[in-house]
Amino acid sequence: xxxxxxxxxxxxxxxxVRFYTRIGLLNPSKSPNNGYxxxxxxxxVRMQFILSARNLGFSVEDIKVIFSKTDxxxxxxxxxxxxxxxxxxxxxxxxxxxxxxxxxxxxAIQDWSQMPDNxxxxxxxxxxxxxxxxxxxxxxxxxxxxxxxETSTEVK
Amino acid sequence: xxxxxxxxxxxxxxxxVRFYTRIGLLNPSKSPNNGYxxxxxxxxVRMQFILSARNLGFSVEDIKVIFSKTDxxxxxxxxxxxxxxxxxxxxxxxxxxxxxxxxxxxxAIQDWSQMPDNxxxxxxxxxxxxxxxxxxxxxxxxxxxxxxxETSTEVK
DNA sequence: CTTGAGCTGTGTGTAACACACAGAGTTATA
DNA sequence: TATAACTCTGTGTGTTACACACAGCTCAAG
Numbered sequence: 001x002x003x004x005x006x007x008x009x010x011x012x013x014x015x016x017v018r019f020y021t022r023i024g025l026l027n028p029s030k031s032p033n034n035g036y037x038x039x040x041x042x043x044x045v046r047m048q049f050i051l052s053a054r055n056l057g058f059s060v061e062d063i064k065v066i067f068s069k070t071d072x073x074x075x076x077x078x079x080x081x082x083x084x085x086x087x088x089x090x091x092x093x094x095x096x097x098x099x100x101x102x103x104x105x106x107x108a109i110q111d112w113s114q115m116p117d118n119x120x121x122x123x124x125x126x127x128x129x130x131x132x133x134x135x136x137x138x139x140x141x142x143x144x145x146x147x148x149x150e151t152s153t154e155v156k
Numbered sequence: 157x158x159x160x161x162x163x164x165x166x167x168x169x170x171x172x173v174r175f176y177t178r179i180g181l182l183n184p185s186k187s188p189n190n191g192y193x194x195x196x197x198x199x200x201v202r203m204q205f206i207l208s209a210r211n212l213g214f215s216v217e218d219i220k221v222i223f224s225k226t227d228x229x230x231x232x233x234x235x236x237x238x239x240x241x242x243x244x245x246x247x248x249x250x251x252x253x254x255x256x257x258x259x260x261x262x263x264a265i266q267d268w269s270q271m272p273d274n275x276x277x278x279x280x281x282x283x284x285x286x287x288x289x290x291x292x293x294x295x296x297x298x299x300x301x302x303x304x305x306e307t308s309t310e311v312k
Numbered sequence: 313c314t315t316g317a318g319c320t321g322t323g324t325g326t327a328a329c330a331c332a333c334a335g336a337g338t339t340a341t342a
Numbered sequence: 343t344a345t346a347a348c349t350c351t352g353t354g355t356g357t358t359a360c361a362c363a364c365a366g367c368t369c370a371a372g
Contacts, residue, residue, distance in 0.1 A: 019329055042278060049281040057257055070276040077273035080284050088261040095258055098251045101213055105244040117233035120226040122198060125205040128236050133208035175360055
């Protein structure tokens, strides 16, 4: 099988197959006459595994680590069980950030509906954005006296 | 103000300031004697705006477009209102994907708790992963007769 | 003047591919 | 067999938003 054939069979782009080959996840043999990559059944199993793992959110690096065990004939199950727990935690975290961002955005859209369109000044570029963020930083760090000194440090 | 001073004042890394300068979002003047970037008040307002916009999920490219209006003295409010709507849609979409991934992961963890640790074979690298994904692809595309022909196309 | 700390700009790396492109291979037609 | 037309290949580069490395410059202390 050549690159494009494998790609079509698994519903991915030829570039994806080339990419996984380039980074060493796939090791097709090379046709001696034209140098083309030649994939066999094992390579396809490997590629399917990669796609399944990616589908579960595993990174290419994760997959590399997994292969480093399975290529030695060892079971990767324990490793995979651990990796997925980490993945879940990461996903939860990203999920929470999505939630925060989403509500921030909806709130902004709503708030902005009652605000005028202003023209930029030397101190304000777009009041919609600048005022929005003032709110959720308020008790974070801008409560320290800011921008009062150092301004005259402009020595030269 | 030099790079590090501005960075510290706004709580970001000097590299971030340099980056925004490099891509043209900031245009500090350069000290004629040593070539160092020199930031004034306007540059700081600009930088704060960038940070606020990034905080709302706007991309650097978005910000570039915004500046292309405000730098001409035009109001960017209408533009910003449109951009944020798009942002919200994108966020909703990513949010949904997060939800799907999260449940996929939890389900996998649960299912796997009752499955043995297997050793890789020629057809299966890690049954945990390979079997998990079989499930949610089942009615997608693998229901077409797959992998029955072409295998013998291996001419040479 | 020298030393050393600190700062600077620039080049490169990151994740996971997508795209571009020249050159080689393959096929169809003459 | 020649040639045109098309397909395929490998490789180089672009993507996002910075982080890191590093040589060289600046500046204060001695």
